[in-house]
Amino acid sequence: MTTATSTEDFIQPFDVSALESAGIPELPLDRETLRESLLTAIDRVRPTLEGDAEANDVTETLEWSSVEALYHEGLLSLKVPRELGGPEVDPLLYLELIDELSYINTSAGWCAFINSTSTALCGAFIPEAGVGRIFPGDRMPIASGALIPRGLATPVEGGWRVSGRWPFASGSAHSSWLLAGFRIVRDDEPGPEHMIMACPVEDVQFLNNWQVMGLQGTGSRDFVVTDYFVSEDMAFDLPTTDPRKGGPMFWMGRPGFVTPDHAAFALGVARRALDEISLQAGSYQRGYLASPIGLRGALQHDLGKCDQQLRAARALCREALEDAWEFCLRNERPDLESQLRLRGACVYATDIACQVATTAFRYGGGNAIYNDRVLQRCIRDINAAAQHFMVNTSAYDNLGQFRLGMANVNAMG
Incomplete structure (x- = not known):
């Protein structure tokens, strides 16, 4: 329980x-x-x-x-x-x-x-x-949830009985439906399936435990269900189920379907941090200096480098998505190499975003540390986002294993 x-x-x-x-x-x-x-x-x-x-x-x-x-x-x-x-x-x-x-x-x-x-x-x-x-009638629902299989399920007639606690349900405070991952227990052992169930928000209990250092405004609270009945028509196996509706997008597979989410977030936050320090550089003076920080050669060098790094990260993400899209247009899931490169690009974008935000924040000086300042929000939120497993640097290990010809490489490893 x-x-x-x-x-x-x-x-x-x-x-x-x-x-x-x-x-x-x-x-x-x-x-x-x-x-x-x-x-x-x-x-x-x-x-x-x-x-x-x-x-x-x-x-x-x-x-x-x-x-x-x-x-x-x-x-x-x-x-x-x-x-x-x-x-x-x-x-x-x-x-x-x-x-x-x-x-x-x-x-x-x-x-x-x-x-x-x-x-x-x-x-x-x-x-x-x-x-x-x-999706009754013309209604457009809002869903949230946590795909990680933190639930355990017992098979019963017509479905499963599921219990579990799921973290990081971002956006759940304004959602009507939740997704939650679970595994089916047989012979006292969780099975290989990675099932995803959908349930109304009124059927779960939300915990008031989102007191964090970054992404504070996302409402990413835990939620709990205990011995909850999930019918067979309200769940699917994430790795193996083919799309029942929709076009090529839904053949992106795992992790491909969510990699543009995390990559785009990182690129946007880093771009804002870079623009923010560029705007401040012409007038902001630090310490006893009588001239703005924009006249410092070190700042000029670092801004130029950050600009190029960010553009390179975006280009890498686009290249990986374009390559994967060719599979999707044939109603095929991208192959292992494509999945590895999709996730690798997503991780790289996040790494670069953290570097860019840190550089901008450091040049922002004491002016950047107040809670209402853009630079402090950028550095807090991108570092919180970087803790997500999807952008864990183990993705580089997995891609390296593939290049070495090793067996049993897992894009979600």
Whole structure:
């Protein structure tokens, strides 16, 4: 049985039923028109996202005004299959959009990719009967969750009984559905499947345990279920299930489907940090210096180097996505080498982003340390994001093993 500790309180999420009932706008089918439409939408929500940045951190979740703004523009549904009313953007466009949202507001960018990916997984992989529950009529749901298989399940007639506690449910405070990973126990041992279940948020208990140093505004709390019945039409096996709905995007596989999420976030945060210190450099003076820091040769050198590193990281991510997309267009999952390079590029982008944010923060001096300053938020949030297993540097080990011709290489190792 899974229970909360004595120091943790249960909390309630927002009621999003009225928001979801309104649905999202019908978006263009043509890619370039869709791109222009969504970038324009991001410009419309920019003032709200910028204005909520500090409040997100204080309340430890995305502000309701930001949730409404993002939802009404379709920016929490970017990957959702077209046949369910979503824009189903391709990976390269998605990389650009999440990059821009993360540039504006780190918490908003993070939640946008979590909600978009989680809702899309519900729509593309849950069996048809389950999809009918999650996407009733013209309603566009918001989903969140934790794919890591922290739950254990006992088979019963028609499904499973699942118990578990899942961490890092980002964006769950404004979600109506949750995804959760679990393994099926047979003969007292967890099996090889990596099952994903979908359940309404009212069926779980959320813990008030998101007191952290970074990504504070994402509301990434733990949630708990105990002996919870999951029917067969509300779950799927993540590694082996072929997409039931949607186009080429849903053949990206594992880890490919989520690599543009983390890469885009890192690129956007680093770009914001670099722009921020560039803006300050012309007027900011440190210590006893009478001239702005922009006149320092060291700063000029480091800004130029950071610019090139960031552009190289973005190009690497685009190259890996373009190569993988060729498989997807044939309704095939990218092969092992492609998956390794997708995750490797994602990790590299995060590594570079941490370096860029650190460089910018150091030149920002004492002015950068206050809670309402962009540079301190960038360095906190990118370092918190770098702790995610998807961007663990073990991805380099895995790619190295592949290059050495070693056996049993796992892209998720």
